[in-house]
Amino acid sequence: MTFRTRFAPSPTGYLHIGGARTALYCWLEARHRGGQFILRVEDTDRERSTDEAVQAILDGMDWLGLDPDEGPFFQTQRMDRYRAVAQQLLDAGKAYWAYESKEELEAMRAAAMAAGEKPRYNGAYRDRNEPYREDPNRVLRFRNPREGSVVFDDKVKGRIEWDNAELDDLVLVRSDGFPTYNFAVVVDDIDMGITEVIRGDDHVNNTPRQINIYHALNAPVPSFAHLPMILGPDGQKLSKRHGAVGVMQYREDGYLPHALLNYLVRLGWSHGDQEIFSIGEMIGLFDIADVNQSASRFDFAKLGWLNQQYLKNDDPKGLAPELAWHLQRLGLDPSRGPDPAEVVVALRDRVQTLKEMAERAKIWYAPIEQWDEKAVAKHLRAEGAADVLRAAHAKFASLSDWSPAGIHAAIEQLSAECNVGMGKIAQPLRVAITGTQVSPSIEHTIYLAGRDEALRRIDYAIERSNA
């Protein structure tokens, strides 16, 4: 049997960071073992599932490059199959109909709690052998073994043993005829030939019940790997205010998919001291058995650092379209300004995200919006600033080599001729071109503005310096 994993989100929201990492680990494990990765949408919750959420999950997977070999499959399209398996279990005496109302069940739980026990179903209908009857409360329950225990070797948590006495007879088919989660996953995982179930560790408690269903169906039990949770920066459960936004939000915030993947793969897994992993390295080195057992916190500072590593090392030409996308989001026209690839080179050492990069690049695609008056006072109205600017204007107007190197050489000449330090030249020019005293190297700042625009801005700055 070949190696098969699956990612099985329920479409009740976007693909968030925890889901993305689960998907990544499933995908990596499948690729590493040369197996298949299957995508299955668990949409049996009719109340909460939406088409938008399905699309958001698909978009997120696509953006991250986590391509499934099969699917997406939808549980709602497999209803006949669940019904057939339910019947099979019923016929085999492994399941039975029960008729308690929700109120009765609630009272049952409350009573159990009061007695210091787990709030479980008491199995009232288990051995009554009542003939089937139509009833709005009718549910099919699993006849869980009452003796012995369930043992499984979790690939990340290790050996876990569970007394059957702790388990109750869970609902397999709801009163509306839809299968419950615990039933549908087992049927699906069997039918789809899943050999390794990789999922969040909030599911370890479900595993023994599911294993019992596998046994009841005489199906081979897959191996399990339960991943620790990802917490927010404050150690609390991830919420919308920190990481629990959809992965597509990370694109809008200027992160690269590869950087996010790299960050995620290191959250709970490592390979010696290595921090940067290409996709190929991840596939080659990843092993689900090496995953950590404890929860980890999401750290935006490290994500930012990683993102910058990719910004600095990726081909600027490859990054250019993505930067253009961000420029457009700011209402700027990438064609009315410098080549985005050159902007990447000028700014990649100074920002951590493409969003920041686009914001900083504004100065080359639109007129100066706001002047930093302190900068104007300090550098433009400084002693000799106007003379320096006039000299620079003349030099740039006749400069034959309009390139960062050419501009740099021109400024050095200026420095020698006027007998002033670089700072006395670069800062007034910087304020003239950008309106602020912070920007990339002065030669790049000027070069990217383009000669005409640079001269125009210097002219204007000379005016202001006399004001």
Next chain:
RNA sequence: GCUCCCUUCGUCUAGCGGUCCAGGACGUCGCCCUCUCAAGGCGAAAACACGAGUUCGAUUCUCGUAGGGAGCGCCA
């Protein structure tokens, strides 16, 4: 309440009984470089939750305690 899981620097982690007065990375701090801001280089501070036990020897194994988390649904 019950069951299960987890516990190394602020954070992510290395460590699979001696190699550890615990290594790397992010972050923080300092110095250098420098036209600003960064980037980069160098350096510093910073952790084995606690208590027993096993052992010649525990960060590493076992058991408790404490703390954290998950689940106990006709939600997944």
